[in-house]
Amino acid sequence: MSCSCHADPLVPVVAVVDNIRRDTADIKTFQVKKPEGGLPFIFKPGQCAMLSVPPLGEAIFSITSSPTQQEFLEFSIKNVGKVTDCLHQIEVGTEIGIRGPYGNNFPVEALRGKDLLFIGGGIGLAPLRSVINYALDNRSDYGKIDIVYGARSPEDFVHRNDLYQNWVEQADTDVHITVDREFEGWNGHVGFVPQYIEELNFSSDKTVLVCGPPIMIKFVLEVLEKLGFDQKQIYTTLELKMKCGIGKCGRCNIGDKYVCKDGPVFRCDELGKLPDEY
Amino acid sequence: MKKIAKDQLALLWEKIDQNYQLFLPIAKEKAVNFSTWKEGAEVDLDALRTVNSPKNIIFPQTETYLTFKKEGKKLGLEVVSRDEEYVVFGVRPCDVASFKLLDNVFLGEPVDKFYEENRQKGLIISQACLNPEETCFCNAFAINPESAPVGADVATWDLGDLLLWEAQSEKGKAFTEALSDLLEDVSEDDRKKLDEVKAGIKDKLEDLPLVHVAPEKIEGGLKEIFASEVWDELYQRCLGCGMCTYVCPTCHCYDLKDYNGNGCGERFRCWDSCMFSDFTMMAHGNPRTTQKERVRQRFMHKLVYYPNNYESYACVGCGRCTERCPVRLDIVKVIKKLGGERNEL
Numbered sequence: 001m002s003c004s005c006h007a008d009p010l011v012p013v014v015a016v017v018d019n020i021r022r023d024t025a026d027i028k029t030f031q032v033k034k035p036e037g038g039l040p041f042i043f044k045p046g047q048c049a050m051l052s053v054p055p056l057g058e059a060i061f062s063i064t065s066s067p068t069q070q071e072f073l074e075f076s077i078k079n080v081g082k083v084t085d086c087l088h089q090i091e092v093g094t095e096i097g098i099r100g101p102y103g104n105n106f107p108v109e110a111l112r113g114k115d116l117l118f119i120g121g122g123i124g125l126a127p128l129r130s131v132i133n134y135a136l137d138n139r140s141d142y143g144k145i146d147i148v149y150g151a152r153s154p155e156d157f158v159h160r161n162d163l164y165q166n167w168v169e170q171a172d173t174d175v176h177i178t179v180d181r182e183f184e185g186w187n188g189h190v191g192f193v194p195q196y197i198e199e200l201n202f203s204s205d206k207t208v209l210v211c212g213p214p215i216m217i218k219f220v221l222e223v224l225e226k227l228g229f230d231q232k233q234i235y236t237t238l239e240l241k242m243k244c245g246i247g248k249c250g251r252c253n254i255g256d257k258y259v260c261k262d263g264p265v266f267r268c269d270e271l272g273k274l275p276d277e278y
Numbered sequence: 279m280k281k282i283a284k285d286q287l288a289l290l291w292e293k294i295d296q297n298y299q300l301f302l303p304i305a306k307e308k309a310v311n312f313s314t315w316k317e318g319a320e321v322d323l324d325a326l327r328t329v330n331s332p333k334n335i336i337f338p339q340t341e342t343y344l345t346f347k348k349e350g351k352k353l354g355l356e357v358v359s360r361d362e363e364y365v366v367f368g369v370r371p372c373d374v375a376s377f378k379l380l381d382n383v384f385l386g387e388p389v390d391k392f393y394e395e396n397r398q399k400g401l402i403i404s405q406a407c408l409n410p411e412e413t414c415f416c417n418a419f420a421i422n423p424e425s426a427p428v429g430a431d432v433a434t435w436d437l438g439d440l441l442l443w444e445a446q447s448e449k450g451k452a453f454t455e456a457l458s459d460l461l462e463d464v465s466e467d468d469r470k471k472l473d474e475v476k477a478g479i480k481d482k483l484e485d486l487p488l489v490h491v492a493p494e495k496i497e498g499g500l501k502e503i504f505a506s507e508v509w510d511e512l513y514q515r516c517l518g519c520g521m522c523t524y525v526c527p528t529c530h531c532y533d534l535k536d537y538n539g540n541g542c543g544e545r546f547r548c549w550d551s552c553m554f555s556d557f558t559m560m561a562h563g564n565p566r567t568t569q570k571e572r573v574r575q576r577f578m579h580k581l582v583y584y585p586n587n588y589e590s591y592a593c594v595g596c597g598r599c600t601e602r603c604p605v606r607l608d609i610v611k612v613i614k615k616l617g618g619e620r621n622e623l
């Protein structure tokens with residue numbers, strides 16, 4: 001049975017899960033494409049999509065692959081609720097519903113020529129990875145790339161292959177990894193992400209893209225301010241409860257902005273104009 | 279302008295009913311609400327305000343828009359098509375204005391096609407308010423209860439024995455034409471009487487207690503109003519029952535849900551409420567943890583956020599919340615408090 005065509009933004013199309021990779025105990029990365037192959041839609045780095053697993057409903061996820069990857073979309077999904085648990089149970093070849101893309105994107109054109117500092121915490125690496133891979137696939141367009149990533153423990157790293165291999169092998173690209181506390185067998189950096197950023201003492205001419213738990217984002221912003229970064233150089237991407245993805249169901253607003261439509265990417269000076277309710 | 283004797287209205291309903299689903303204010307178990315007309319229905323054109331707003335006609339409380347079928351790993355999805363064309367008769371000017379406010383949300387990009395389709399299938403007939411009540415404050419939002427409101431395809435006025443009828447839109451004109459054997463032209467006397475009635479409504483308004491509600495007196499920027507201490511006190515009596523959002527003609531929050539029918543089922547949209555504690559609950563927590571945040575969200579949306587986005591308050595002064603809130607925490611009080619009347623209880 002195929003999906004009948006309807007232009008309504010709430011109606012999903014059928015897509016197939018083509019490959020599933022386990023990243024951590026509770027995170028899997030799914031490759032999704034049209035049943036006949038190819039991307040279900042065109043998108044930009046930082047945008048989101050709504051995945052459907054009837055009869056459990058829908059949930060919104062950031063697209064973790066780069067648009068330069070033309071064969072499939074990738075989603076890194078943590079098992080935290082009904083929809084995500086169902087996604088974690090499915091097998092390769094299962095059809096799901098997908099609609100999107102939703103929201104704005106990281107301004108990859110405006111970032112050309114700049115040194116980029118990516119700061120990710122936990123599953124928050126997912127939306128950043130889309131931009132990182134986009135920048136690396138257009139390497140000559142961007143300056144130095146630094147990636148700071150932190151997780152609760154060494155077992156909680158998402159995209160381990162990227163962190164330890166794909167990204168570090170790239171020219172003029174440094175990856176800095178930290179875990180929250182000491183672990184046996186862990187010889188790398190120990191400490192929370194904001195503290196690590198302060199230790200690394202980055203020069204304040206970089207453009208920063210940050211995503212992670214809200215509490216991490218808030219502390220990272222404080223540290224960046226201390227290091228002399230202008231709020232206009234810092235972008236973040238947010239997540240709130242969403243149902244429609246198109247700014248109508250009334251759930252994900254911060255002040256007069258809807259995260260699903262006006263975000264999820266916000267420049268920090270713009271975010272500063274909104275009430276602290278996220 | 280046309281007219282029809284009110285004792286002929288049953289014939290009009292019958293005629294409209296032949297080609298459309300006809301919604302009218304109908305009394306059932308002592309409550310007047312818009313519902314589908316059937317012969318013998320107790321139509322009540324005198325009731326000023328229906329208990330529920332006619333919002334559910336253009337934005338149904340529950341609507342299935344997709345069916346799904348799972349067979350092994352396969353998933354089939356089918357869009358559910360809409361119902362027949364409809365006419366809503368007797369929509370008050372405040373409720374007509376609320377449709378425009380919902381349009382701003384649903385017809386803004388990206389357009390909600392289900393809503394758009396539903397709107398296009400409808401014809402709206404307004405009825406001016408001869409007797410605004412004590413809970414009315416539509417004038418605070420520049421709505422004239424005696425008027426032929428923008429957005430009504432046909433406007434009507436009840437002059438006692440007669441109903442005056444003015445087609446406004448192209449759709450309304452074609453509809454009027456099709457009913458020409460039941461409608462006759464008005465006389466000069468009828469027009470004069472209408473002018474008198476309109477002037478009378480304006481006089482009545484001046485005597486109503488909420489006539490001086492003034493949302494434009496609310497001062498300060500978004501963050502300032504957000505941080506106002508007014509919320510600390512206001513929210514405390516809120517029960518979080520959601521009645522205000524349910525009866526409000528401009529509240530548009532919704533949920534999307536799946537109904538499981540063992541391998542196949544349907545996805546539907548239903549009204550939701552920002553007053554409920556799980557409305558914004560997600561895996562990593564809840565940005566609105568107490569009723570204070572939820573009460574603030576609802577009124578900030580009506581009085582600050584929505585106006586920032588659409589240059590209009592998201593309230594039409596219908597008074598339903600002032601009447602229905604079990605603890606009398608309504609938007610009039612909030613407007614007064616935020617407007618500097620700190621003693622308002």
